[in-house]
Amino acid sequence: MSAKVLITCQKDYIMAIKMENGEIIDFFALPYDDAVNNVYIGKVENVRNKQCFVRYDADRKNGILEIKKNASYKSGDYIRCQVKREEQGEKGAVLGAKITLPGRYAIFVEGIEGYKFSNKLDKRQRAEIMQKLPPPNGRGYIIKSAAMQADEAAIREEINCLNEKYEKINSVDCSRIKCIYKEDIFEKTIRELSASDLEIIADKKDINIKGADYYDGIKPLIDYYGLRGQILALFERKVKLKSGAELVIEETEAMTVIDVNAKACAYGNHFAINLEAAAEIIRQINLRNIGGFILIDFITHKKFKELYNQIKILLKNDKEKSQMKAIEEYSIIAINRKKRYNTFSALLYDKCGLCHAGKTEKKAYKCQKICEEILNIYAEKPFKNILATVSDTLYDEFIASAQFYLKRLPKKVKIYAETSACADYVLSVLDDKKESERGVLIGR
Numbered sequence: 450m451s452a453k454v455l456i457t458c459q460k461d462y463i464m465a466i467k468m469e470n471g472e473i474i475d476f477f478a479l480p481y482d483d484a485v486n487n488v489y490i491g492k493v494e495n496v497r498n499k500q501c502f503v504r505y506d507a508d509r510k511n512g513i514l515e516i517k518k519n520a521s522y523k524s525g526d527y528i529r530c531q532v533k534r535e536e537q538g539e540k541g542a543v544l545g546a547k548i549t550l551p552g553r554y555a556i557f558v559e560g561i562e563g564y565k566f567s568n569k570l571d572k573r574q575r576a577e578i579m580q581k582l583p584p585p586n587g588r589g590y591i592i593k594s595a596a597m598q599a600d601e602a603a604i605r606e607e608i609n610c611l612n613e614k615y616e617k618i619n620s621v622d623c624s625r626i627k628c629i630y631k632e633d634i635f636e637k638t639i640r641e642l643s644a645s646d647l648e649i650i651a652d653k654k655d656i657n658i659k660g661a662d663y664y665d666g667i668k669p670l671i672d673y674y675g676l677r678g679q680i681l682a683l684f685e686r687k688v689k690l691k692s693g694a695e696l697v698i699e700e701t702e703a704m705t706v707i708d709v710n711a712k713a714c715a716y717g718n719h720f721a722i723n724l725e726a727a728a729e730i731i732r733q734i735n736l737r738n739i740g741g742f743i744l745i746d747f748i749t750h751k752k753f754k755e756l757y758n759q760i761k762i763l764l765k766n767d768k769e770k771s772q773m774k775a776i777e778e779y780s781i782i783a784i785n786r787k788k789r790y791n792t793f794s795a796l797l798y799d800k801c802g803l804c805h806a807g808k809t810e811k812k813a814y815k816c817q818k819i820c821e822e823i824l825n826i827y828a829e830k831p832f833k834n835i836l837a838t839v840s841d842t843l844y845d846e847f848i849a850s851a852q853f854y855l856k857r858l859p860k861k862v863k864i865y866a867e868t869s870a871c872a873d874y875v876l877s878v879l880d881d882k883k884e885s886e887r888g889v890l891i892g893r
Contacts, residue, residue: 454642456635456651456661457670460853461813462796465638466676467647473679476736477641478793479634484509484532485789486637488548488630490623493526503530503544505626510541520546527623534789538702548618550611553640554596554604557611561589569594569765583608588615595643633657641768667857668828669821683737684794690729694722698733700794704742707733711748719750724759731763740769740788747780757782812846819847819874820854826876827858834879836865836888844868851891864891 452469467475484506491505491512501514501522514530516522534543550557558565563585566575574597581601582592590611596604614630621629635657639649649661652670664670671677682688688696694711709726711719730745747756757775760782764771771786798808810818816839823835839847847866855864865888869875879887 451648453648453650454639455670455674455676456638456649456653456656456658458651458653458656459817460850463634463638464671464793465642466671466680467642468674468676471675473676473736475642476680476683476793477638477738478796479638479790480796481634483535483634483637483790484542485535486531486549486551486632487628488529488531488618489628490621490626491528491530491544492626493522493524493528495524496522501528501544502541503528505530505532505544506628507626510536510539512536512542512544513540514544514546517546527625529618529621529623529629535791537788537791537795548615550614551640552607552611553643554593554599554607555611556591556593557608557615558589558591559615562587563589565589565591567592567594570597578604581605588612643768665857666828667824669824672821672825683733684798688729688733690722690725692722692725694726696726696729696733698737700739700792704744705739707743707745709745709747719748720752720756723747723750723756727756727760728763731760731767734784734786735767737794738790738792740786740790743784743786745782745784747782749780753777753780812843813850815873816843816847816850817854819876820850823851823855823864823876824857826878827862832862832878832880834863834865836867836877836879838867838869838875838877838888840873841868841870843873847874848889848891855891865889866891 452467452474455466455468457464462478462480464478465476466473489505491503493501494504494511495502496516499516501516502511503514504511512530512532522528528546530544530546531548532542533545536542548557548559564579564582566578570578570592578592578596581596581599581604583605590608618630639658649658650664650670651658651661652664654663664673666673671680686698688698690696693714694709697708697710699706707730709723711722714722726747733739734743753775754777761773764773764784767786769787769789771784774783775781776783794808797811797814799811801807801809819837819839823837826832826835837847837851844866851864851866858864865879867888
């Protein structure tokens, strides 16, 4: 079965899944208000330790702009800046003064001239691609490896499009705080998954993706394709390996620690277990979008250099840049992976307010799951009325979620909601008209 991409539009975020033969091979999720690659006019609030603290959006923390050589800023200056990495926890977004505009085949880079090439392309491939490129005309671009498979017309069209975007950005006067360029979230999603040539199925009609097919079933798209279990597994601390060993993944704000645990392993070939673990670790890092400093504690064995080289090969196919170092005497490998977006887990979970170590589901995610359960119940056995009894703390969020997610149900189906002082929620299918008078009817 050929690979396909599923795009599901939730109330607060978009989720995209690349799957093949029923298995998730790539995954990407973003909130609709994601700011990476957006360009703003910001105001410098403070300058300290070769860093500017810039107010660029009233609803966001001040961003941090590193002051490069020959640049000079002072408080009160209005500057053009681009979000390079989303804000995380208490840290503001990382900003850049030079504009980069990514496309599928090329990246426009302000401040350079001519063409540079991805390190994945060899000398022969670079020469072949050069024949397809238009004159740079004083502009600068990094050509990506995807350009090898593209025809000349597609590459030239994209470069013209990137030039037009830059010209619009460059023409804006820097006189007040505002967003002057917002990258289309669907365009960003397709690019991140390298999915423009694949079959795309979306659960929203008015989606800005050329050639996407529309899924109009009652069941949530991920349940229709049987992927819910694999998605939920991305939030688990422990990942089981075929050998019986397991990975223990601990994410903190400062770093991610991954331990290879072989206590329950069926056999004692530590090198084979480490190789299996290495492949799964790189897969998990990619699917979970783990960035920053990653510390991996492997099982001690003699062939550590071979393991190190294997991980190096695996990282070549990673979409994010990374650096790697080994601490051989302790069988530890440290990876510093570029971090641009927050993890999928951060979209759906908050840090536990009691222990500050674990995590708890956000209200919006809890209510999304309740609505998806209602859709699955109806898909299995249609009903006339259903009552959702939800806790006081979830009630308002559930009403908003139901109005969004339950539009898929036929109009004749009535959904009622009431509050409860105890349980998170209880769903009751009601066919009796008197019973249906309980709760508030939710308009859709």
